Amino acid sequence: MDSLTHLALSGSIAAAIVPPKHRRAAILAGMALGTLPDLDVFLVNAMTSNPILQMTQHRGFSHSLFIMPLVILLLWWLCAKKGQRVPQAPMRWFWAMQLALISHLLLDALTIYGTQLWWPLNVHPTMGATLFIIDPIYTLCLLIPCLMAWFARQKTWSHTAVVLGLALSLSYIGWAFIAKYKVTQAAAATLSTINLAQAPRFSNPLPFNTLLWRVTVMTPEGYLLGDRSVLADSGPIDFQAYPSDHQALAAVSHFPYVQNLLWFNQGFMLAEVKEEQLILSDLRIGLEPEYTFGFIVAERVDGQWQEIPPVQAKDTYRSLVAEGTFTEALSKLWQRIRLQQPGTFNPSKQA
Numbered sequence: 244m245d246s247l248t249h250l251a252l253s254g255s256i257a258a259a260i261v262p263p264k265h266r267r268a269a270i271l272a273g274m275a276l277g278t279l280p281d282l283d284v285f286l287v288n289a290m291t292s293n294p295i296l297q298m299t300q301h302r303g304f305s306h307s308l309f310i311m312p313l314v315i316l317l318l319w320w321l322c323a324k325k326g327q328r329v330p331q332a333p334m335r336w337f338w339a340m341q342l343a344l345i346s347h348l349l350l351d352a353l354t355i356y357g358t359q360l361w362w363p364l365n366v367h368p369t370m371g372a373t374l375f376i377i378d379p380i381y382t383l384c385l386l387i388p389c390l391m392a393w394f395a396r397q398k399t400w401s402h403t404a405v406v407l408g409l410a411l412s413l414s415y416i417g418w419a420f421i422a423k424y425k426v427t428q429a430a431a432a433t434l435s436t437i438n439l440a441q442a443p444r445f446s447n448p449l450p451f452n453t454l455l456w457r458v459t460v461m462t463p464e465g466y467l468l469g470d471r472s473v474l475a476d477s478g479p480i481d482f483q484a485y486p487s488d489h490q491a492l493a494a495v496s497h498f499p500y501v502q503n504l505l506w507f508n509q510g511f512m513l514a515e516v517k518e519e520q521l522i523l524s525d526l527r528i529g530l531e532p533e534y535t536f537g538f539i540v541a542e543r544v545d546g547q548w549q550e551i552p553p554v555q556a557k558d559t560y561r562s563l564v565a566e567g568t569f570t571e572a573l574s575k576l577w578q579r580i581r582l583q584q585p586g587t588f589n590p591s592k593q594a
Contacts, residue, residue, distance in 0.1 A: 244350050245377045246278065251385035252350060252412070253277025253343040258392040259405045260339040265328050266396035269336075270389065273343035276315070280305040280347050294555045295500045295538055298525075299507040306348045307362035315340050350374075353416065355447045355527045357507055367509055370527070372447040373419045379451055384411040419453040426456040426471045433469070433479040434460060443510060446471075447527065449588060451573075455580045457587065458482075459511060459526050463489070466513070468531055468587045475583045483587055485531065488514040491521050491548070495541045498550045504538070519543040522556050530589060 257273025258266050283305035287297055304310055319337050322329040329336040352358040354376050357368030374381065388401075388408030395401040426446045434440055444460040454474055460467040465487035469480035492514040495501050504523060505512065513524040513534065524537035537556030541548040572590030579588045 244354060244374065245382075246281070248378070248382045248385070249277040249281070249347050249350070250274045251382060251389050252346050255385050255389045255392070255405050255409055256346055257339040257343045258389065258396075259402065259409060260342070261328075261335050262332050263397055263402065265332065265336075266392055266401070268328055269339055270393055273339065276318075276340060276344045277347045279344065280311065280351075293500070293553055295504055295540075295553045298536055299503050302351060302356065302358045302368065304359075304362050306351060306358050306360060308345070308348060308360050310362065311344055311348065312341060315344050353419075355445075368507060370445070370509075372445055372527075373423050373453075374416070375448045375450055375452070377451060378448075378453070380453075381412055381415050384408050384415060415453075419448070422448075422453050422456065422473045425473055426458065429471055429476075429480055430458045430460070430469070433482065436479070437482075439467075445511065445527065449530075450576065452576070452580065455576065455588065461511065465489070466511075466526060470579070470587050472580050472583065475579075475581055477583075481585055485513075487512075488516055488521075491516055492523070495521060495548050495550070498540065500538075500550075500553050501540055504540075516543070521548060524556070531587060 253273040253276055254270040255273075257269035257276075261269040280302075283303065284297075284301055287300045287303075291297060291300075319329065319333075319340050322336070322340075323333050348358065348360060352360055352369040353371040353373045355370050355372040356376070357370045359368045361369075385408050388404040391404045392401045423446055430444065430446060431440070434442060434444070439460060439462065442460050442462060444458060446456050446458045449455045449457055449470070454472060456471045456473070458467075458469045458471065458480060460469075460482065462484070465485050467482040467484055469482040470476075471480055492501075492512065496505065501523065504525075508525045508527055511526040513526050515522045515524070519542055520539050521541040521543070522537050522539050524534040526534065529535040539554040539556055540551065542551055543549070575590050576588065578584075
């Protein structure tokens with residue numbers, strides 16, 4: 244999730260647990276701990292310039308449920324020995340610190356990116372694909388009560404507000420799971436009618452909401468995309484077919500960096516050949532045809548694919564804000580949520 248949401252969640256959890264007189268300190272401590280796991284990006288980028296490794300090693304050891312609770316245990320012990328507030332309420336601070344950090348790991352696991360909760364075990368990253376990385380409703384459920392607790396830390400109602408905010412945020416996550424289930428069921432019903440009942444697929448919410456979802460399905464020829472509004476849509480999902488060069492992907496699947504990418508995104512990949520170069524794009528992140536993570540991984544020489552050091556396919560991801568079309572895109576998004584429309588949502592597509 245975005246940094247503001249992590250700050251609000253971790254700060255709220257800490258504020259809800261510690262004594263009232265420690266509330267402001269707990270909010271700051273919770274926010275610091277809630278930020279800690281994502282600092283791995285600086286370490287990873289310092290260790291490698293390989294864009295695939297930078298992507299796949301983020302949310303690695305720093306998001307491990309085996310590692311990070313031990314780090315917090317050490318920090319808590321040091322604070323209990325050397326600090327002033329922690330010795331006054333050691334167990335309340337222990338749980339405030341642990342839950343402030345663990346909440347970050349679990350919340351990230353609900354997004355599509357992929358979180359290595361079980362690092363160093365060799366298992367696929369967890370991608371719950373239940374919340375978009377920026378969700379204003381979820382964030383506001385936490386941010387407003389957290390600010391109330393900061394400015395009115397000694398008031399009894401401020402604690403009630405924080406607890407209520409946490410309850411609302413959990414309820415919102417519960418709703419997101421229900422919406423995802425409804426979309427998953429609709430996708431299964433549609434795919435069973437076109438002989439793709441067993442096809443690999445995932446569903447994830449489109450930007451900033453949990454009402455409009457996209458289903459991605461891998462097929463022998465490429466992949467299908469279909470949108471589903473839980474408010475407006477009924478009946479079968481209108482899937483659109485897109486090609487992908489599976490043959491080229493299979494030819495380079497033994498390359499180490501390609502294997503790393505396939506492990507990370509579980510095979511949800513678009514393969515394209517452009518100017519004798521093979522570009523692999525992660526279908527989970529971005530909107531057709533603009534996917535956020537695309538990598539040039541091979542060049543074709545005399546009909547054979549040769550491995551090259553991976554290169555980011557685009558220097559910058561096209562920004563709707565930079566193009567001055569962000570407000571228009573939000574309007575299109577809201578319109579699609581409310582109205583059933585053919586095809587898939589594309590904020591860049593001309594009406």
